[in-house]
Amino acid sequence: MSFNPADHPGSITRALMADLRVRLAGADPLPPPPPLPNLRLPPERVFPTPQRRSNFAEAAARHTTALVGIGHVGTRYATDVVLQFQAELAVAHGAVDTVLPEAWITEHELLPLQSRVQTHREFLLRPDLGRRLDEASVQRLRQSAKKQVDIQPILADGLSAVACMGAGIELLEHFTKACQAQGWTVGTPMCARFARVWLEDEIGQEVGAKVSAILLGERPGLGTGDGMSAYLVYDPKIGCHDGNRNMMSNIHARGVSPEQAGKRLAALAGAMLDQKTSGVPLDLGRLGAMAAGLEGGYRAPEPRVRLVQLGAHPTGDAK
Numbered sequence: 001m002s003f004n005p006a007d008h009p010g011s012i013t014r015a016l017m018a019d020l021r022v023r024l025a026g027a028d029p030l031p032p033p034p035p036l037p038n039l040r041l042p043p044e045r046v047f048p049t050p051q052r053r054s055n056f057a058e059a060a061a062r063h064t065t066a067l068v069g070i071g072h073v074g075t076r077y078a079t080d081v082v083l084q085f086q087a088e089l090a091v092a093h094g095a096v097d098t099v100l101p102e103a104w105i106t107e108h109e110l111l112p113l114q115s116r117v118q119t120h121r122e123f124l125l126r127p128d129l130g131r132r133l134d135e136a137s138v139q140r141l142r143q144s145a146k147k148q149v150d151i152q153p154i155l156a157d158g159l160s161a162v163a164c165m166g167a168g169i170e171l172l173e174h175f176t177k178a179c180q181a182q183g184w185t186v187g188t189p190m191c192a193r194f195a196r197v198w199l200e201d202e203i204g205q206e207v208g209a210k211v212s213a214i215l216l217g218e219r220p221g222l223g224t225g226d227g228m229s230a231y232l233v234y235d236p237k238i239g240c241h242d243g244n245r246n247m248m249s250n251i252h253a254r255g256v257s258p259e260q261a262g263k264r265l266a267a268l269a270g271a272m273l274d275q276k277t278s279g280v281p282l283d284l285g286r287l288g289a290m291a292a293g294l295e296g297g298y299r300a301p302e303p304r305v306r307l308v309q310l311g312a313h314p315t316g317d318a319k
């Protein structure tokens with residue numbers, strides 16, 4: 001039996017379907033499905049469960065700003081935790097997206113410098129350009145900066161201009177004061193825009209510094225967009241690599257305070273001057289008398305700042 005379109009003047013598609021049903025054993029509709037078996041209901045479980053922390057998590061959370069014992073709802077984080085993550089991530093994005101104004105540098109009477117980067121977008125995409133000074137900054141450095149100094153501190157934006165404009169001046173002042181107290185000559189106060197760590201090599205080489213120290217905003221983490229890092233190198237020159245440097249991170253109000261960091265960095269610089277090296281070869285066990293005077297022990301715990309507070313929904317329902 002063959003299908004003849006002439007026998008079906010209406011829709012060809014419907015005619016084909018009707019012909020197919022005849023071929024498959026008749027034009028009657030399919031029989032009803034068999035009844036479903038009786039399935040056992042799953043055990044009752046209400047989400048979210050009451051928030052409980054282990055004794056260890058409760059004790060540890062009092063001594064760190066890290067998220068400890070955050071719990072879960074089923075296989076996922078609780079809504080409260082997710083909202084905190086999103087809010088803290090927004091803080092980090094905002095810090096990276098902030099540009100250091102040129103006017104801020106002149107207001108604080110710092111020698112203004114800039115890398116070869118021209119825009120903030122270029123700064124994020126071209127780290128290599130952030131490691132060298134533009135020509136105008138080189139000339140300004142040669143004309144206005146002190147030469148042949150022991151320590152050349154450099155304030156810079158790095159990946160957080162927010163940190164630079166926050167604790168930057170305080171850190172620079174404490175570090176400079178601690179170095180001068182040792183009788184070392186300290187270079188001209190300066191600040192570099194769109195700066196990467198290796199920019200300290202060219203600056204130190206131009207001024208003839210024994211130790212170059214760049215104090216810059218570090219890459220933000222969750223909820224910490226205001227942290228600074230410091231990188232020190234002995235005998236700075238273009239071509240130094242990270243194995244030649246020593247660094248300190250988490251310099252902010254909830255980490256290492258700028259005052260304490262300034263003293264520690266000065267002790268580190270002193271060890272470089274004594275041993276005439278830095279980085280991997282530097283013996284940190286020989287920091288000398290300056291390190292002996294530094295405060296030790298645990299600092300008072302800092303609570304983690306909540307950026308989102310869960311409350312009652314306007315309708316009265318808890319959210």
